[in-house]
Amino acid sequence: MARAIDESKLNRIHAATLQLVVEHGYGGASIVSIARRAGVAEGYLYRFYPSKHELVVSLLFNKVNQLISKLKELLENDTVTRSIIEQLILGIFELAEIEKNDILFIHSLMHHYHFQISTSQREEIRLLCEQVIALGGRNGELEASLTPEEVYTMCFLYPIEFIHLRIKGFLGKTDWSAEEKQRVITFCINSLKPV
Amino acid sequence: MARAIDESKLNRIHAATLQLVVEHGYGGASIVSIARRAGVAEGYLYRFYPSKHELVVSLLFNKVNQLISKLKELLENDTVTRSIIEQLILGIFELAEIEKNDILFIHSLMHHYHFQISTSQREEIRLLCEQVIALGGRNGELEASLTPEEVYTMCFLYPIEFIHLRIKGFLGKTDWSAEEKQRVITFCINSLKPV
Amino acid sequence: MARAIDESKLNRIHAATLQLVVEHGYGGASIVSIARRAGVAEGYLYRFYPSKHELVVSLLFNKVNQLISKLKELLENDTVTRSIIEQLILGIFELAEIEKNDILFIHSLMHHYHFQISTSQREEIRLLCEQVIALGGRNGELEASLTPEEVYTMCFLYPIEFIHLRIKGFLGKTDWSAEEKQRVITFCINSLKPV
Amino acid sequence: MARAIDESKLNRIHAATLQLVVEHGYGGASIVSIARRAGVAEGYLYRFYPSKHELVVSLLFNKVNQLISKLKELLENDTVTRSIIEQLILGIFELAEIEKNDILFIHSLMHHYHFQISTSQREEIRLLCEQVIALGGRNGELEASLTPEEVYTMCFLYPIEFIHLRIKGFLGKTDWSAEEKQRVITFCINSLKPV
DNA sequence: AATGAATGAGTATTCATTCAT
DNA sequence: GATGAATGAATACTCATTCAT
Numbered sequence: 001m002a003r004a005i006d007e008s009k010l011n012r013i014h015a016a017t018l019q020l021v022v023e024h025g026y027g028g029a030s031i032v033s034i035a036r037r038a039g040v041a042e043g044y045l046y047r048f049y050p051s052k053h054e055l056v057v058s059l060l061f062n063k064v065n066q067l068i069s070k071l072k073e074l075l076e077n078d079t080v081t082r083s084i085i086e087q088l089i090l091g092i093f094e095l096a097e098i099e100k101n102d103i104l105f106i107h108s109l110m111h112h113y114h115f116q117i118s119t120s121q122r123e124e125i126r127l128l129c130e131q132v133i134a135l136g137g138r139n140g141e142l143e144a145s146l147t148p149e150e151v152y153t154m155c156f157l158y159p160i161e162f163i164h165l166r167i168k169g170f171l172g173k174t175d176w177s178a179e180e181k182q183r184v185i186t187f188c189i190n191s192l193k194p195v
Numbered sequence: 196m197a198r199a200i201d202e203s204k205l206n207r208i209h210a211a212t213l214q215l216v217v218e219h220g221y222g223g224a225s226i227v228s229i230a231r232r233a234g235v236a237e238g239y240l241y242r243f244y245p246s247k248h249e250l251v252v253s254l255l256f257n258k259v260n261q262l263i264s265k266l267k268e269l270l271e272n273d274t275v276t277r278s279i280i281e282q283l284i285l286g287i288f289e290l291a292e293i294e295k296n297d298i299l300f301i302h303s304l305m306h307h308y309h310f311q312i313s314t315s316q317r318e319e320i321r322l323l324c325e326q327v328i329a330l331g332g333r334n335g336e337l338e339a340s341l342t343p344e345e346v347y348t349m350c351f352l353y354p355i356e357f358i359h360l361r362i363k364g365f366l367g368k369t370d371w372s373a374e375e376k377q378r379v380i381t382f383c384i385n386s387l388k389p390v
Numbered sequence: 391m392a393r394a395i396d397e398s399k400l401n402r403i404h405a406a407t408l409q410l411v412v413e414h415g416y417g418g419a420s421i422v423s424i425a426r427r428a429g430v431a432e433g434y435l436y437r438f439y440p441s442k443h444e445l446v447v448s449l450l451f452n453k454v455n456q457l458i459s460k461l462k463e464l465l466e467n468d469t470v471t472r473s474i475i476e477q478l479i480l481g482i483f484e485l486a487e488i489e490k491n492d493i494l495f496i497h498s499l500m501h502h503y504h505f506q507i508s509t510s511q512r513e514e515i516r517l518l519c520e521q522v523i524a525l526g527g528r529n530g531e532l533e534a535s536l537t538p539e540e541v542y543t544m545c546f547l548y549p550i551e552f553i554h555l556r557i558k559g560f561l562g563k564t565d566w567s568a569e570e571k572q573r574v575i576t577f578c579i580n581s582l583k584p585v
Numbered sequence: 586m587a588r589a590i591d592e593s594k595l596n597r598i599h600a601a602t603l604q605l606v607v608e609h610g611y612g613g614a615s616i617v618s619i620a621r622r623a624g625v626a627e628g629y630l631y632r633f634y635p636s637k638h639e640l641v642v643s644l645l646f647n648k649v650n651q652l653i654s655k656l657k658e659l660l661e662n663d664t665v666t667r668s669i670i671e672q673l674i675l676g677i678f679e680l681a682e683i684e685k686n687d688i689l690f691i692h693s694l695m696h697h698y699h700f701q702i703s704t705s706q707r708e709e710i711r712l713l714c715e716q717v718i719a720l721g722g723r724n725g726e727l728e729a730s731l732t733p734e735e736v737y738t739m740c741f742l743y744p745i746e747f748i749h750l751r752i753k754g755f756l757g758k759t760d761w762s763a764e765e766k767q768r769v770i771t772f773c774i775n776s777l778k779p780v
Numbered sequence: 781a782a783t784g785a786a787t788g789a790g791t792a793t794t795c796a797t798t799c800a801t
Numbered sequence: 802g803a804t805g806a807a808t809g810a811a812t813a814c815t816c817a818t819t820c821a822t
Binding site: 024025026027028107108111112113114116117122126148149150152153154157158161162165168170171187190191195 | 221223302306307317321343347348349357363365382386
């Protein structure tokens with residue numbers, strides 16, 4: 001009988017939060033600015049989240065889940081390690097091309113003092129990296145002694161940092177070509193393959 | 196003769212700032228807390244820096260310079276690329292062992308929205324990375340088509356991220372052995388060497 | 391025929407309001423919490439009261455009326471002052487025993503900045519106290535020069551404060567015995583009787 | 586070397602807080618209004634108190650202490666119970682005549698949901714009341730079976746409530762004559778004396 | 781009739797910065 | 802020079818009230 005929840009409002013809050021955290025950092029993304037950009041009342045988001053922190057945590061969780069799901073799916077449908085890694089990194093690039101704020105958002109918060117990728121997601125990542133190692137070990141594509149940390153570093157962190165450095169123009173360039181994507185992949189695979 | 200600036204006070208301010216930024220993040224390191232820990236008056240540091248931001252920027256600049264100087268020195272005194280890279284990474288580890296806050300400080304701010312490694316330092320880093328590539332190319336130790344970005348990523352960013360992940364216990368472990376340091380070096384060199 | 395107002399809903403609102411004001415104070419009893427405890431929608435009570443304030447005022451009015459009616463009834467059916475006072479105070483205790491929130495509610499609001507016993511009720515109380523004085527004067531049970539204020543203080547305020555002090559455990563004890571009730575009555579009568 | 590703390594500012598904060606709590610209740614005395622009336626910056630009082638609540642608690646403590654000290658002093662210098670009680674009540678009236686907000690402030694908070702006279706002060710009051718009872722028992726001025734609660738109620742609470750009822754004009758009058766003060770005293774003593 | 785989505789003015793509190801001493 | 806008293810704009814969050822459905 002009361003009016004239905006306007007889903008688009010919640011979406012706009014999410015979008016505004018993501019955008020403002022990317023643009024001005026967590027501290028610079030004030031509730032007022034988020035509400036204003038989303039076109040809702042200041043107090044509205046407290047109907048869904050108990051605090052600004054929780055809102056951002058939840059958003060981070062979802063964005064990281066996207067990445068994890070991508071890798072999970074690849075591992076289920078493919079058995080060539082090289083191809084899995086290639087698809088994963090291409091997937092991260094694709095995400096950055098479609099919605100570059102998603103990657104910048106993850107990047108911004110994974111290094112922020114008050115945030116961390118959740119314990120459960122870290123565990124999931126570790127298991128997936130172990131699967132990659134196991135698979136790569138069986139068909140001789142990867143060095144056997146590889147640690148999950150190394151796989152995580154090269155397959156997740158490295159592409160994310162690469163994209164971040166580019167978008168921020170750290171060493172000049174602010175975008176990337178198809179060749180450069182391939183180079184990131186090659187670079188990653190080379191570092192993981194047996195000596 | 197005017198009284199000399201009390202160097203020890205300034206040093207204490209620097210130490211307190213570094214420590215508190217690492218412990219509580221930039222936002223959590225308040226001027227009051229910095230002044231209190233340094234044992235000086237709140238207003239005192241404004242004699243040297245126009246703002247908290249400038250103080251931190253300056254500190255970041257110095258800490259990054261340490262790293263750059265290290266590499267510069269190595270490049271001047273050594274001509275074996277492998278050895279240069281090894282020494283650089285060992286140097287970063289050594290810094291983290293002696294004063295882990297230095298690395299955490301750099302890590303914290305290089306990803307912080309309001310900070311960036313300065314343009315001039317970025318340029319210096321680029322030139323040094325090019326020198327490494329040139330040297331490695333001449334004696335066939337490195338792939339010829341390597342970009343400065345790749346060298347920066349593997350020789351600076353990767354060890355720093357590794358140390359950070361460990362100290363924060365991202366995947367469990369919170370320290371590192373001599374073997375693990377060697378592994379980071381090998382991993383880095385493998386990724387850069389010719390295929 | 392229009393649907394009758396759902397009396398039970400209104401009752402539940404009243405009960406919830408009373409309870410929450412007693413438990414958390416006027417400020418701590420939010421509309422949401424009242425509505426939730428009553429099992430009605432937030433907006434529902436605005437059909438009956440223009441504001442939270444009016445709701446509470448009306449409730450206070452009713453609760454105070456109970457007390458006034460008690461005394462009125464006693465004055466109509468009894469002519470022994472001592473017995474009237476005894477019955478009144480026992481009545482207040484009884485109320486506190488059956489539904490201690492009623493007394494705590496009155497107590498909480500009669501001292502609250504934004505509330506007051508209504509002018510008309512204050513007048514009623516004054517008249518009743520005068521009746522008590524007149525009656526007590528006629529049969530020599532009470533000091534002739536007594537003021538309504540004194541009667542009000544000893545017969546209403548004192549028992550209410552006593553009950554409140556006990557329930558809150560001001561000086562340790564949190565309940566009262568039959569003897570203690572008698573003592574309150576004696577104490578009250580002693581203070582009002584001729585010297 | 587820095588400027589000295591302006592004591593008058595702190596005094597003005599205390600005065601403003603007292604006044605505004607009396608005028609608009611605890612909830613109605615906002616930090617902005619307190620600061621504005623005191624002529625200081627909003628944030629200033631946080632140099633002395635960690636919160637609005639603590640500020641008010643501390644003020645209440647001091648005001649109640651005044652009352653307790655008064656009684657203590659009387660008990661040390663006098664041995665006639667009647668005279669002690671008389672002086673105490675006259676002292677409370679005097680306080681209300683000099684600075685009626687002090688009494689209203691105590692009255693407002695002693696009944697407020699979030700405040701209470703501190704445990705230690707309640708204990709002090711209990712001990713003093715016991716002293717009064719002991720003294721009054723020895724020289725036959727007071728009923729032997731009196732409880733501290735009864736003494737507290739008649740000697741503290743009753744005069745405070747009386748003053749409050751008058752100032753608020755509960756039953757019409759808004760001040761009191763010397764005779765009326767004497768009457769309060771007589772009333773109090775009568776209620777406590779042996780039957 | 782009854783709901784509860786949505787509002788936004790209001791709250792206490794923080795903290796970098798200024799400047800009288 | 803060095804201090805720390807004082808400022809006030811900015812912050813996250815609350816909640817009585819309105820009104821579309």
